[in-house]
Amino acid sequence: MKIIKLTTYRVPPRWMLLKIETDEGVVGWGEPVIEGRARTVETAVQEMEPYLIGQDPSRINDLWQTMYRAGFYRGGAILMSAIAGIDQALWDIKGKVLDKPVYELLGGLVRDRMKMYSWVGGDRPSDIIEQIRTLQQGGFNTFKMNGTEELGMLDTSAKVDDAVRRVAEIREAFGSTIEFGLDFHGRVAAPMAKTLLRELEPYRPLFVEEPVLAEQAEYYPRLAEMTSIPLAAGERMYSRFEFKNVFAAGGLSIVQPDLSHAGGITECLKIASMAEAYDITLAPHCPLGPVALASCLQVDFVSYNAVLQEQSMGIHYNQGGELLDYVINKEDFKIVDGYCKPLPKPGLGVEVDEERVIAASQHAPDWRNPVWRHADGSVAEW
Numbered sequence: 001m002k003i004i005k006l007t008t009y010r011v012p013p014r015w016m017l018l019k020i021e022t023d024e025g026v027v028g029w030g031e032p033v034i035e036g037r038a039r040t041v042e043t044a045v046q047e048m049e050p051y052l053i054g055q056d057p058s059r060i061n062d063l064w065q066t067m068y069r070a071g072f073y074r075g076g077a078i079l080m081s082a083i084a085g086i087d088q089a090l091w092d093i094k095g096k097v098l099d100k101p102v103y104e105l106l107g108g109l110v111r112d113r114m115k116m117y118s119w120v121g122g123d124r125p126s127d128i129i130e131q132i133r134t135l136q137q138g139g140f141n142t143f144k145m146n147g148t149e150e151l152g153m154l155d156t157s158a159k160v161d162d163a164v165r166r167v168a169e170i171r172e173a174f175g176s177t178i179e180f181g182l183d184f185h186g187r188v189a190a191p192m193a194k195t196l197l198r199e200l201e202p203y204r205p206l207f208v209e210e211p212v213l214a215e216q217a218e219y220y221p222r223l224a225e226m227t228s229i230p231l232a233a234g235e236r237m238y239s240r241f242e243f244k245n246v247f248a249a250g251g252l253s254i255v256q257p258d259l260s261h262a263g264g265i266t267e268c269l270k271i272a273s274m275a276e277a278y279d280i281t282l283a284p285h286c287p288l289g290p291v292a293l294a295s296c297l298q299v300d301f302v303s304y305n306a307v308l309q310e311q312s313m314g315i316h317y318n319q320g321g322e323l324l325d326y327v328i329n330k331e332d333f334k335i336v337d338g339y340c341k342p343l344p345k346p347g348l349g350v351e352v353d354e355e356r357v358i359a360a361s362q363h364a365p366d367w368r369n370p371v372w373r374h375a376d377g378s379v380a381e382w
């Protein structure tokens, strides 16, 4: 079997789907994308074609190493997202050829169902209580929200009080019947992180995500020393070579590699396994589309330390498109009592509605995240 064609489709709300075709008619789908840089990743995928066209798609490890090491300059968000989507599609092909779900090719199920969580509150967290109540009726009991709005490197007690009040209201309304993570989203600089963690401690958030920017990962062990709140990060790290330094330095309790940013299934499996050796749990980042989610679930179902899975149903980023819009086998992604079952179909387990993808790709937006400004006019972390 040989790879004969790669086709990318940028589609609403902000995703990109990749179709890899073979000379024997087997097709694999991947989701290479960096939110806000879809066109850049699309070009990176096209630049990987010389390593792929004419090659045997079953040799995923060699193709992965070639895509990574053949370029003198490697790693980073764009190239690792391109490799990620290609890797996903190659695993999809392999599973379809062998008529097995990918998790069967990776040693079989380590669990019967996977715990899922849902975002609430939007970019500027609001209406949290009502949204949690609604999602609870749908079976969710674990949630994530932004911990703050924009925050200066050194900001006011009033801003801290806002963040704490929101969390206090959640605990007041739901007690311990729900769990919630707070995503600091890189908005909190080191000077404020300690104060916020201290003030939030009494409300026991399940985790605090990106307590500081990945560029300041050296703070993770220091922050972990002063709080019992589990710290989570990983969506902005792109290979095991980055994660190894963070694991060795300590401080992280939850690692969140993104299956569409960190080299795909092949790489994220290695990251998951490294994390397990450090007693770090796995909670793959996935605010994206169905192929990314299916790839996450394939890793979740073979990773002992997988504890939580993000999914984008109803997420505030999904304007103009929803998680399962391009999926034929929607029923396989059903979440019951907050859990998802293993995807039963061969390959990644997602049957892509290609007609719908092609139609939607005719009016794909160039999604960009907003650029926020502080009161003094300086740019704020979004």
Ligand SMILES: O=C(O)C(=O)C[C@@H](O)[C@H](O)CO
Binding pocket: 035, 036, 183, 185, 235, 285, 286, 287, 310, 317, 369
């Ligand atoms: O889901 C998360 O944890 C996020 O922080 C969302 C962020 O990754 C956006 O997708 C960036 O556009």
Ligand SMILES: [Mg+2]
Binding pocket: 183, 185, 209, 210, 235
């Ligand atoms: Mg996040």
